[in-house]
Amino acid sequence: AKAAAALARSGVDWTGRVVVHTSGLLAASALAPLARRGALTASFHPVQSFARKDAPASVFAGVTWGVEGDPEAVEACGRVVRSLRGHVLLLAAKDKPLYHAACALASNAFVALEGTAVDLLGRAGIDRGTAEAVLLPLVEGTLQNVKKLGVEKALTGPVIRGDQSTVAAHLEALRKDPRAADIYRVLGKAVLEMAARRGLAPARVRSLRRRLGGG
Structure with a gap:
């Protein structure tokens, strides 16, 4: 201006x-x-x-x-x-902030999330360079799935399967890292919403929601 x-x-x-x-x-x-x-x-x-x-x-x-x-x-x-x-x-001019927030989540937040994943592997004794190399094919494969199948059909992992024991084990592993645990819970709830739309049994949705701190 x-x-x-x-x-x-x-x-x-x-x-x-x-x-x-x-x-x-x-x-x-x-x-x-x-x-x-x-x-x-x-x-x-x-x-x-x-x-x-x-x-x-x-x-x-x-x-x-x-x-x-x-x-x-x-x-x-x-x-x-x-x-x-x-x-x-x-x-529309009024939609620019919402549009830009979406772009920031898709790009900036994605990089921050990968940084968190690299940090977690570091806690497991894996050096940063190796951690990035380990995760890169996973990230690339996920992006290819999104491109070919669309966002919701590309989703995999324990929440979409309703695997409560794996989610519980993840949260226990993150207990000493509150920041990473918070990220896991917030994104886990977002995944759970997608899982519900894809037909995950309501009882499993409710149980996972409680485990992730969503009531």
């Missing part, structure tokens, strides 16, 4: 010019000072993770961009996205 205000004071004639930003959180309204000067504004955000600043343009191939703003600016964004062989996802 500060940059937009500074540009609006620059003396440039912004009438009819397309001005965009790439924030996943903020809507085109962040460019309101320029819009008041006649600019056509939009936000377009790539649904992709960039861990390196020198990533090649090819990383955008197949990537979806969340886009919203003035129709003319949105159309211009679409041309850019298509030139990068990407896809446009039209958003």
Whole structure:
């Protein structure tokens, strides 16, 4: 917003010019000072993770961009996205925070979860490099299952099977690591909701919910 205000004071004639930003959180309204000067504004955000600043343009191939703003600016964004062989996802301005939270969970929280798993293997005496190498094929296989089957059908593990003894053993193993135990319980409840939708017996759902601390 500060940059937009500074540009609006620059003396440039912004009438009819397309001005965009790439924030996943903020809507085109962040460019309101320029819009008041006649600019056509939009936000377009790539649904992709960039861990390196020198990533090649090819990383955008197949990537979806969340886009919203003035129709003319949105159309211009679409041309850019298509030139990068990407896809446009039209958003409402009010939904940008929810959209961005979903992206953060899918990417940032995923990495944090893998970090927690690596730490747990470290407690079992496995060095960090080996732990990452051990988990990587599991992660890649899971992502392939999601791609081929969809999220719910890709789900495996003790909760989806209603395996209470395994869940109990996991929680006991995590008893001295409250942070990891909290993560396990929260995600376990999310898995349990999916298990219920997939037909896990109601009695098992109730029992697992109690074990995971859900009443």
